[in-house]
Amino acid sequence: MTPRVFTAVVNPTAGSSASAATLIPLARALREAGAELVVEYSRGLEHATALARGAADAGHVVLGVGGDGMVGCVGGALVGTDAVFGIVPAGRGNDFARQLAIPAEPEALVELLLRGEPRPVDAIEANGVPVLGSVYAGVDAVANLNANRSRWLRGSASYYVGALRAVAAWRPAHYRITVDGAEHRFRGYTVIAANSGYYGFGRHVAPDASVDDGLLDIVLIRHAPRWIFFTVMRELEEGRHLNRPQVEVLRGREVRIELEEPGRVLPYGADGELPGELPVTARVLPGALRVLAP
Template identity: 50%
Template sequence: MSREVFTAVVNPAAGAGAAAGRITRLARALREGGAAVTVTYSRGLGHATELAAEAAARGHAVLAAGGDGLAGAVAAGLAGTDAELAVIPAGRGNDLARAVPLPDDPAAAAAALRTLPSRAVDVAEADGRVVVGSVYAGIDAAANDFANRRRLPRRPFAYQLAALAVTVTWRPVGYTLTVDGETVRLSGHTVVVANAPWYGGGLRVAPDALLDDGQLDLVTVGALSRRKLVPVLAALRRGAHLGLPGIATRRVRQITIAADRPLPVYADGEPLGRGPVTVRVRPAALRLIGVPEPAASY
């Protein structure tokens, strides 16, 4: 296998401008290896989707250079086509890139991009938006909202700082979940619907999630006291929270999340609204370069 033509869709603001430098080095290495590369810069998520769809129509493999929000936007332009996507981590969270890592060295990454196989993976769809990572409504989304509004440093630790700040005044939410047609009521701190294992800048919220199993992993955190909630947040980084009291998980195909008060809802690190939200799986909707084989080895 050898891919010859690429389009890079770049978020120029990602990583405080680091995305542009990274894609420049990678594009140079690809060209030195004989590939053709077109570099485009997005003006926003909608524009990134348009750029990706145009590249797919030309038969190009597409590189998403930015964070998880950009990856989801690019995936939206490619879902349902035969175009292949590779994720170039250059944002704050880079959680999808953890599931499909590329070498840091530009020459090695270029070689991998030209030769690694692609596989069909699932995406989630949340009220019409394509999501490659996770949708979440609760203390984590509130922390994401806090980090964005306070303009905290665009680094993974910003999520943890924001979570600590939000925890001080947070109170449990009354959720009504419609899970594959079954109504479930929950008092808790968050509901996460995950397509990939990581979210929040390296928190392994759904360690058993697979990109290609035709399902989504639902993870809920019950109404734990603040004293018991803090260790759960710490365990998330290691993916060691699933056995702790108050944590529940199951696999689903569709879920509607409603709450007893307005809550921010986030998807791939980007605001989605204030709920309710319906999330469903779209199996094998996207071709992703570098998915480990077999998928169960994540």
């Protein structure tokens, strides 16, 4: 078998130490096995997209090295193509990698990248932009926004403080959700359109979600006292939140998330990034990405 040629796309400004610690031994092992590896450092998400597409056009296996933001960006650039995508989990959450059971151990990861067969998985199109894991619009997106705006805190600390600020200031949002043409109205904390079952640094928000069923699991978290909301957040780690009456899961191929409050602005998140503000339409793209995964 001809050794694969890889291009690793890395963001040097986000979690660079973790990315380097993961990539250096991986690169050594790939090269020792006879594979060719090109390492490209991106200057931002647009540049990472261009690097990924250029590598795919050259016939390389494209590696996304980093957390969910980088993985979503690089993988999103390959959606709808015949390119092969490999994930090198090197972030805080690694939620899409967790859903696909991508190994974190270097030896197992090298074996997968060298000899694994690509499998087709679903992606999401959110207002025309490819997304891998989930689209969410509520207090979680506001927490993400607060963390991004933090001047003094970085990493998980910024997200933790941002989340506390978001919940403390939150007033219930009035949502109109349209799933495959059927309207649902509710008042609450958030809506998550999930392709992957995990989001928000390992929270198992949609335990029954599958990346190859052609459907989105749409999780609604309705209004409740704040102490119940924090309990629900703790229960997310094991998926026990689904037993709560405040939590409902819908399934469909397309969902539109809108606010029914004139003048209120609310961001939506996607794979750890904040692409825009509501409304957002998310639809599943069945089997749109070829990934090296168990």
